[in-house]
Amino acid sequence: MATILITGSSDGIGRHTALTLAEQGHRVVLHARNERRAEEAAKEVPAAAAVVVGELASLAQTRELARQAIEAGPYDVVIHNAGVGGGQSAPVITEDGLERIFQVNTLAPYLLTALLPAPARLVYLTSGLEAGGRARLDDLQWRSRPWNGMQAYSDSKLYDLMLAFAVARHWPGTLSNAVDPGWIRTRMGGPGATDDLPQGSDTPVWLATSEDPEATVTSHYFKERRALRANPQAYDEALxxxxxxxxAELTGTELTPR
Known part of the structure; x- marks a missing residue:
C-alpha cells in the first residue's frame, strides 16, 4: 500500500484518480481549494485518509497546504493534478501580483515540490497543448506582450514538463514524470471533450503504483501509458x-538537489 497525495482532487480527473487508488487499497490524501470543496471531496471519496485545504493561487495558502500535507504524510507518491484553463480574455492577477494560470499550473507545483519531503514518485499532469508552448521565461507574467489565454495555458503546460524533467535530474532518487491525460469531459475540459474520466486517470494511476519496467522510469512524458516526445524546449537543461x-525568486524557496 502506498500513501499518495493528489492535488486538485475534489472533482474531475483528480477525484477519479483518488477513487481508483483508494479502491485499490492505497492511502489517499485529497486536496481541495476551500473548506466547502473539501467537504464535497470527503463525501465523494469516503475512503480517503484526509483532505488538505489550500488555494493554489495564493503563495501563503500553498505554504499552509504544504504544512497540512506534511502532517498527513509522508508520501510515496505525489500527483500534481490541479490546474486552471486558459479561456480568460484578460489576465487574472492573484493576491501575490502574479498571473493566475502560471501561478496555479506551474508555480504552485514547484513550491509544493520544494516544500514537501521527496517522495519515491512524482507525477505532473500536463497537456498535449504543451506542443505549442513557448518558454518565455523573461515574461512569465505577460507584462511585455499582448495577452493570449490559451497561449498562457500552453506555456504553463510546457513549464510543467520542464519542472518534471528538472526534478528528475536534481532528485535521482525520485521517479519524476509528466502525463498528458487527454481531452477529458470535466468541468475544465467541457462537454465537447472526446474522452471519459477513466482514460484521464489511467496513466497517472499506473505511474503512481505500477512496478512494470515501463512505469518505473524517470524524466518521461506519457499519454495512454506510452512514452511520447515532448516539445523540444522541455529537454533544454539550461531552460x-x-x-x-x-x-525560486518568486516564491523565496529553492528546490535543492537531493
Whole structure:
C-alpha cells in the first residue's frame, strides 16, 4: 500500500484518480481549494485518509497546504493534478501580483515540490497543448506582450514538463514524470471533450503504483501509458534550471538537489 497525495482532487480527473487508488487499497490524501470543496471531496471519496485545504493561487495558502500535507504524510507518491484553463480574455492577477494560470499550473507545483519531503514518485499532469508552448521565461507574467489565454495555458503546460524533467535530474532518487491525460469531459475540459474520466486517470494511476519496467522510469512524458516526445524546449537543461531559478525568486524557496 502506498500513501499518495493528489492535488486538485475534489472533482474531475483528480477525484477519479483518488477513487481508483483508494479502491485499490492505497492511502489517499485529497486536496481541495476551500473548506466547502473539501467537504464535497470527503463525501465523494469516503475512503480517503484526509483532505488538505489550500488555494493554489495564493503563495501563503500553498505554504499552509504544504504544512497540512506534511502532517498527513509522508508520501510515496505525489500527483500534481490541479490546474486552471486558459479561456480568460484578460489576465487574472492573484493576491501575490502574479498571473493566475502560471501561478496555479506551474508555480504552485514547484513550491509544493520544494516544500514537501521527496517522495519515491512524482507525477505532473500536463497537456498535449504543451506542443505549442513557448518558454518565455523573461515574461512569465505577460507584462511585455499582448495577452493570449490559451497561449498562457500552453506555456504553463510546457513549464510543467520542464519542472518534471528538472526534478528528475536534481532528485535521482525520485521517479519524476509528466502525463498528458487527454481531452477529458470535466468541468475544465467541457462537454465537447472526446474522452471519459477513466482514460484521464489511467496513466497517472499506473505511474503512481505500477512496478512494470515501463512505469518505473524517470524524466518521461506519457499519454495512454506510452512514452511520447515532448516539445523540444522541455529537454533544454539550461531552460529547466532557469525556470527553477525564477520560481525560486518568486516564491523565496529553492528546490535543492537531493
Amino acid at each position: 529547466q534550471d532557469e525556470l527553477l531559478r525564477r520560481c
